[in-house]
Amino acid sequence: MHQRSGCDITIGYEGHKQSGGVLGRCLYMFDSEQTKRLFLRYAIPCSEVLIKRGNVKSSTIEKIRAKLVKNESVDVDLEKIFTIAIRMLKILARQQKKKKIDVETIHEYFWFRHFQAIEQRNIIYKDIPVQRCIVLPGIVKKETVKTPLGEKKYKKDFVPDANPGDCVVVHYDYIVEKITQKQYDDILVFYTKDAAMKNVLKKFKSQG
C-alpha cells in the first residue's frame, strides 16, 4: 500500500483496510465550500434519525445548522456523520470521472438516485418518513410550496429569498435550493415518467 496525499477519490488502492473500501477518506472531498454547504442543506434536515440512533449528538447538528444559516464556515468531519451519503457521492463522482464532489454530483444523487435507495429501504423497513425523506421539486406559493405530493409549508431558513413563483427543491421541512425552470421540469419528469414511478409516489403519499 502506498501513501497518498491530496483528495483524489478516483483512484483506489487495494489492501485498504479502512472502512469504505477503495474510496478512501478525505476532509476536502468537495470542490468548494459552496458545494459542501449545498450538501449540508440536503443532509442536515433529515439527521434526526442519526440523532435517534445515537450516531451523532443533537448539539453537533444544531451547531452545523446554525452555522449554515449564519453563513459561517463549517469545519467538521462530515464523512464521520453522514457516512453513507458521502460514500454514495464519492461513488457518483468517481463514475462522473471527477476528483471531487461538485454541485452536479450532489444533484445527480439527491434528485435522481436518492429515491431508489429510499424505495428499497421502504420495502424492507417502514422506519423512515418516506414523504418527508424524498427530495421533491416544487413551486413556491404565497405561504406554501406545491410539490407532486401536494401543498404544504416549508421552512425558508436556508433560502430566505424564495419568493412565490420560484422553482425550488424541498427535503424534509426545508426549501433546500432555488432551481431553474428546466431543472424543475427534469426532476418532475423523473417522478412522473412512467406508471411504476407514479405508483411508488402514490404509495409514499398514503404512507405519510
Added chain:
Amino acid sequence: MCLAIPAKVIEVDKEEILAEVKGQKIRASTELVKPKIGDYVLVYGGFVMDIIDKKQAEKILKQE
C-alpha cells in the same frame, strides 16, 4: 436519512451480489467492495458499501 441496509450475501456474481435480509433479497454492485458468500454487508443505493461482522449486522438490525 441515508441509511444502509445490513444483509447476508447468498450469491456472488462477477459484478454484483445477491443478499438477504428479513426474507427479502436485494442485488447490489460490487464495484467498491467485493464480499464472499456468507459475509454480512451494508447495501445502499444499489451498491455494497461495506463488509461488516455478524455482531455489527445484528446490532444494526436491532435498531431498525
